[in-house]
Amino acid sequence: MARIALPHDARAGPTKPEVRSVTLGKLELTDADHFVEVGSCTGAVTIEAARAAGRVTAIERKPERLETTRKNLAANGIEGVELIEGEAPDALPDDADALFLGGSRNYAGVLDHAAETGIDRVVMNVSRLEVAGDAVRAFRERELFEEIVQMQVSTGYELAGATSFDSDNPVYVISGGAA
Numbered sequence: 001m002a003r004i005a006l007p008h009d010a011r012a013g014p015t016k017p018e019v020r021s022v023t024l025g026k027l028e029l030t031d032a033d034h035f036v037e038v039g040s041c042t043g044a045v046t047i048e049a050a051r052a053a054g055r056v057t058a059i060e061r062k063p064e065r066l067e068t069t070r071k072n073l074a075a076n077g078i079e080g081v082e083l084i085e086g087e088a089p090d091a092l093p094d095d096a097d098a099l100f101l102g103g104s105r106n107y108a109g110v111l112d113h114a115a116e117t118g119i120d121r122v123v124m125n126v127s128r129l130e131v132a133g134d135a136v137r138a139f140r141e142r143e144l145f146e147e148i149v150q151m152q153v154s155t156g157y158e159l160a161g162a163t164s165f166d167s168d169n170p171v172y173v174i175s176g177g178a179a
C-alpha cells in the first residue's frame with residue numbers, strides 16, 4: 001500500500017502504519033463496500049480505506065479533529081468521503097458493510113448498532129488492557145466476535161553502527177462481524 005501524507009496533526013493518533021496494515025487487512029475492503037470509521041481524528045485510517053472502499057463515511061466527535069481529517073484527506077487527493085461531526089452511535093449510518101472503531105467512547109452502543117444492522121465486518125483497536133477485555137466480552141455478547149490479535153511493533157534505528165529498536169505500546173485488534 002502506498003504511503004500516505006499526514007501534514008496535519010491532532011492530539012490523538014495517527015494509528016501507526018503497521019497497525020493500519022493489519023486493521024485494513026481484517027476489514028477486507030472492496031469497491032462494493034460502504035466503510036465507516038468511528039473516530040477518524042488524523043484521517044490516517046480513513047485515507048487508506050478510501051483507496052479500497054467504494055464509499056467512506058468518517059465520524060469524529062471533536063470538530064477540530066474532523067477538520068484535521070478533512071485537511072489530511074485533501075493533502076492525499078482524496079475526495080468524496082462523507083465527514084460527520086458527531087458522536088457514535090447517534091451519527092452512525094444504517095447501511096455500512098464494514099465498520100472500524102478507532103475511538104472507544106460508547107463502543108457498546110456502537111456494537112449494538114452493528115449487530116442490529118447486520119454489519120458484515122467490524123474491527124476495533126484498543127490500547128488499554130481492561131478495555132480490550134471488556135470489548136471482547138461485548139463482541140461475544142452480540143455474536144460479533146471472531147478473533148483478537150495483540151500487536152507489539154518495534155522499529156529499528158541505527159545505534160553506534162548497529163541496529164537497536166524502539167517499541168510501541170501493544171495494540172489489541174478485535175475483529176468479527178454479524179455474518
Ligand SMILES: C[S@@+](CC[C@H](N)C(=O)[O-])C[C@H]1O[C@@H](n2cnc3c(N)ncnc32)[C@H](O)[C@@H]1O
Pocket residue numbers: 012013014015038039040041042043044045059060061062065086087088089102103104105106107
Ligand atoms: C485514538 S483516536 C483515533 C485515531 C485515528 N484512527 C487516526 O489514525 O488518527 C480516537 C478518536 O476517536 C474519537 N472518538 C472516540 N469515540 C467516539 C465516538 N463514539 N464517536 C465519534 N468519535 C469518537 C476521539 O475524539 C478521537 O479523535
